[in-house]
Amino acid sequence: xxxxxxxxxxxxxxxxxxxxxxxxxxxxxxxxxxxxxxxxxxxxxxxxxxxxxxxxxxxxxxxxxxxxxxxxxxxxxxxxxxxxxxxxxxxxxxxxxxxxxxxxxxxxxxxxxxx
Amino acid sequence: xxxxxxxxxxxxxxxxxxxxxxxxxxxxxxxxxxxxxxxxxxxxxxxxxxxxxxxxxxxxxxxxxxxxxxxxxxxxxxxxxxxxxxxxxxxxxxxxxxxxxxxxxxxxxxxxxxx
Numbered sequence: 001x002x003x004x005x006x007x008x009x010x011x012x013x014x015x016x017x018x019x020x021x022x023x024x025x026x027x028x029x030x031x032x033x034x035x036x037x038x039x040x041x042x043x044x045x046x047x048x049x050x051x052x053x054x055x056x057x058x059x060x061x062x063x064x065x066x067x068x069x070x071x072x073x074x075x076x077x078x079x080x081x082x083x084x085x086x087x088x089x090x091x092x093x094x095x096x097x098x099x100x101x102x103x104x105x106x107x108x109x110x111x112x113x114x115x
Numbered sequence: 116x117x118x119x120x121x122x123x124x125x126x127x128x129x130x131x132x133x134x135x136x137x138x139x140x141x142x143x144x145x146x147x148x149x150x151x152x153x154x155x156x157x158x159x160x161x162x163x164x165x166x167x168x169x170x171x172x173x174x175x176x177x178x179x180x181x182x183x184x185x186x187x188x189x190x191x192x193x194x195x196x197x198x199x200x201x202x203x204x205x206x207x208x209x210x211x212x213x214x215x216x217x218x219x220x221x222x223x224x225x226x227x228x229x230x
Contacts, residue, residue, distance in 0.1 A: 031216055042119075042206050042220030043160070056215045089158060095216075101148050101167055104218060106160035 002026070004107035006092050012113045013082055021077040021110045025094030032075050033093040033104060034067055043091055049075060082114045117141065119207055119221035126226050128197045135182070136192045136224045138207030146212035149190040151181065154204040154223070163205075166190055194226075202228045 005024045013019050025032050031050055035043035045059040049069045057067075064082075069075040079086055089111050093104040120139045128134035140149065151163040166174045166181045174181040182191040194201055204225050208218040 033216060033218075035218075040222075042208075042223050043218070045217035045219070048216040050216070056217060059217065091160065093160075101165065102216075103150070103162050103165060105162060106152075108157070108159045111158075 004092055004094050004105055006090075006107040006110050008110060009108065010111045010113075012115065014115050015082060015084060017082050019079050019082055019112065021079075021090050021092075021112070023075045023077070023092030023094075023107060025073065025075070025092070026105060029094035029096050029105075030072065031095045031097060031102065031104075032069060033095075034075070034077050035091040035093065037089045037091055037109070039088075046077070046090075079112075082112075084114050087112055087114045117221075118219045119209055121207055121221035121224050123224045124222070126224055128194075128226065128228055130199060130228055130230050131196055133193060133195045134197055134226065136194070136205050136207075136226065138190045138192065138221060140188050140190060140207075140209050142188075142209065142211055144211040144213050148210045149181070149183070150208045150210070150218065151179070151190075151192045152206045152208060152220075153201075154206060156203070160206070164192070197228045199228050199230060202226060 007022045034046040037043040048056040052072045064080045067077045089109040091109045093106045095102040095104045147168045149166045153161045164176045164179045166183045178195045180193045204223045206223045207221045
């Protein structure tokens with residue numbers, strides 16, 4: 001079956017603009033995660049959905065970042081008033097249940113560049 | 116304090132030899148999982164192997180094995196018979212039961228396999 005897909009693969013925007021990043025998880029996976037990876041670093045957790053609800057949004061850096069998953073499948077990460085420091089690769093992952101042993105499978109990421 | 120520490124920013128190994136990538140972790144949660152991911156230059160995070168905190172035996176998956184030393188809080192990845200395609204970044208990650216779904220990643224180790 002298809003893996004996790006993310007669109008767009010690359011996004012270049014100007015400081016102050018609004019962007020949306022989309023994640024399509026593996027079919028049937030109830031848990032969905034967003035991470036951010038800066039150059040030379042490991043991924044950092046942003047938010048975790050179990051079904052339609054955000055089970056943990058403790059990693060969102062500030063209120064400019066918001067994510068939704070209205071039907072429990074596709075998720076959109078929304079960034080308002082983008083800043084140059086938001087430039088990073090945004091990774092999405094999904095897993096079947098969300099338990100401690102549950103393996104997360106990652107998409108190819110969206111590279112966001114804020115000019 | 117760092118939850119996951121990977122002390123080797125870069126490693127070299129000769130093709131067909133074995134290599135060990137180090138990972139130490141810090142947690143007070145008795146229930147946790149440890150994961151290793153590979154990230155080639157293409158950027159996608161590829162799941163390699165999982166070890167649960169209560170697992171009695173070290174995990175193995177093909178050429179990958181995990182040297183789990185619970186008392187030392189280490190979870191080193193061993194790659195046997197290295198191949199040129201193993202050249203990539205390798206990330207160790209931990210998931211704590213009391214922290215829900217999020218993975219905490221180390222800084223990564225860049226492995227280069229020499230022909």
